[in-house]
Amino acid sequence: MSAPIIKIDGISKSFGTFKVLDGLSMQVMPREKLALIGPSGSGKTTILRILMTLERIDSGHIQIDGEQLYHMERNGQLLAADERHLARMRQKIGMVFQLFNLFPHKSVIDNVTLAPILTKGMPRAAAEKRAMELLDMVGMADKAKAMPAQLSGGQKQRVAIARALALQPRIMLFDEVTSALDPELVEEVLNVLWRLCSETDMTMLLVTHEMGFAHDFADRVLFFDRGKIVEEGKPDEIFRNPKQERTQGFLKKIIAAGHRV
Amino acid sequence: MTQWSGYFGLILQGALVTIELTLMGSVLALIMAFLAGLGRLSRFFAIRALATAYIEFFRGTSIFVQLFWAYFVLPFIGISLTPLQAGVLALGLNVGAYAAEVVRGAIQSIGREQYEACTALNLGRWQAMRHVILPQALLVMLPTFGNNAIELLKATAVVSLISLTDLTFQAQVVRSQTGNTLVPFTTILIIYFALALIISWGVRSLERRMARGLDGVRV
Numbered sequence: 001m002s003a004p005i006i007k008i009d010g011i012s013k014s015f016g017t018f019k020v021l022d023g024l025s026m027q028v029m030p031r032e033k034l035a036l037i038g039p040s041g042s043g044k045t046t047i048l049r050i051l052m053t054l055e056r057i058d059s060g061h062i063q064i065d066g067e068q069l070y071h072m073e074r075n076g077q078l079l080a081a082d083e084r085h086l087a088r089m090r091q092k093i094g095m096v097f098q099l100f101n102l103f104p105h106k107s108v109i110d111n112v113t114l115a116p117i118l119t120k121g122m123p124r125a126a127a128e129k130r131a132m133e134l135l136d137m138v139g140m141a142d143k144a145k146a147m148p149a150q151l152s153g154g155q156k157q158r159v160a161i162a163r164a165l166a167l168q169p170r171i172m173l174f175d176e177v178t179s180a181l182d183p184e185l186v187e188e189v190l191n192v193l194w195r196l197c198s199e200t201d202m203t204m205l206l207v208t209h210e211m212g213f214a215h216d217f218a219d220r221v222l223f224f225d226r227g228k229i230v231e232e233g234k235p236d237e238i239f240r241n242p243k244q245e246r247t248q249g250f251l252k253k254i255i256a257a258g259h260r261v
Numbered sequence: 262m263t264q265w266s267g268y269f270g271l272i273l274q275g276a277l278v279t280i281e282l283t284l285m286g287s288v289l290a291l292i293m294a295f296l297a298g299l300g301r302l303s304r305f306f307a308i309r310a311l312a313t314a315y316i317e318f319f320r321g322t323s324i325f326v327q328l329f330w331a332y333f334v335l336p337f338i339g340i341s342l343t344p345l346q347a348g349v350l351a352l353g354l355n356v357g358a359y360a361a362e363v364v365r366g367a368i369q370s371i372g373r374e375q376y377e378a379c380t381a382l383n384l385g386r387w388q389a390m391r392h393v394i395l396p397q398a399l400l401v402m403l404p405t406f407g408n409n410a411i412e413l414l415k416a417t418a419v420v421s422l423i424s425l426t427d428l429t430f431q432a433q434v435v436r437s438q439t440g441n442t443l444v445p446f447t448t449i450l451i452i453y454f455a456l457a458l459i460i461s462w463g464v465r466s467l468e469r470r471m472a473r474g475l476d477g478v479r480v
């Protein structure tokens with residue numbers, strides 16, 4: 001049994017007086033595919049944002065790959081992480097956003113090559129070669145020269161996935177990556193996630209409302225409510241036979257809203 | 262009529278001085294705008310304070326007085342400027358203060374999601390600013406920069422007060438020599454207007470060029 005790649009230990013986070021996360025602890029093993037589900041405001045997106053260092057924690061500790069994320073060890077003392085430490089830790093993590101967040105002034109291929117060239121000092125030719133491989137994998141190689149404004153939502157999201165992959169993170173965070181898409185475009189993005197799931201050994205955390213996909217994709221499903229993990233287990237256990245009342249209530253509402261489980 | 266052609270030559274020479282002042286003043290204004298505009302967004306209090314002080318001071322005092330100060334008062338502390346230098350300095354610093362707020366506003370208008378994408382891609386603060394935020398913000402700044410440049414063009418008329426032979430100065434020379442007010446002042450009115458039109462056209466075509474591919478869509 002190897003050590004967990006993500007170890008979250010008693011973290012809390014408030015926005016004003018609203019406590020989003022309340023003493024949350026959880027672990028993720030290397031290569032594990034995790035689905036985070038739950039009602040909006042339950043804290044699942046906040047966890048991804050905290051792991052990507054887009055939000056800071058109020059208390060608690062996080063270890064990524066055995067190293068503290070928000071703390072640095074200096075002479076046996078734990079200090080708050082500085083920007084350099086955070087930058088080093090971020091190399092292990094990539095994130096794909098609900099609204100794609102592509103750079104509108106850069107072509108598809110420049111979106112993908114920008115970070116490898118700037119942060120890893122990759123030569124442009126090598127970065128472009130790698131970008132084309134990734135774009136090919138997400139089925140966007142023929143649009144390499146296009147501008148983001150010319151693409152559909154599903155195409156944008158596939159480019160965003162290639163862009164995150166270009167930095168070769170060990171952990172990928174997907175934050176409701178199909179929620180902003182028209183229904184007919186959801187599948188092309190989910191197909192890409194499937195390929196990543198089966199062809200790479202990245203650890204993947206997926207926040208989603210696509211229950212059917214979560215069921216097929218995940219090794220483990222976590223149901224969140226009010227900043228806590230209410231229930232977790234294998235997809236079959238959670239979706240077919242939820243034990244907690246709140247999980248049952250949530251799934252009932254989701255099914256009533258027309259989502260496939 | 263022959264005498265008029267000589268006077269028109271004088272006015273055209275003035276136009277060249279006005280154009281020169283406008284160009285040099287704009288360059289200084291642009292530099293100051295980015296220095297102070299970025300300064301106002303700095304993490305460091307001292308830099309923010311310095312940028313704010315500059316902006317408030319130069320927006321809050323008259324361009325006349327600033328020009329006189331640069332030309333007549335600076336020599337007392339050992340800095341003697343030519344009329345052109347004093348003119349460029351006063352105009353550039355004055356208009357730069359207004360344009361700095363344009364720079365700040367444009368940068369702040371870029372959505373938070375762009376900054377977050379930069380963080381997720383591990384870009385440093387300056388890398389994000391240089392490659393992602395500023396190129397988008399520049400497009401937001403351009404129309405107002407055009408306004409600022411036209412303001413600067415019109416403000417160049419004040420340099421005639423420190424004996425710089427710009428358009429307005431030459432018109433006054435012509436008026437005093439010919440006794441005719443209508444012709445010289447109507448002529449420079451038209452020239453100022455034509456120059457302003459050139460600036461607007463230039464800025465608009467630059468805008469079109471930079472917006473190519475964006476389709477006005479923020480992703």
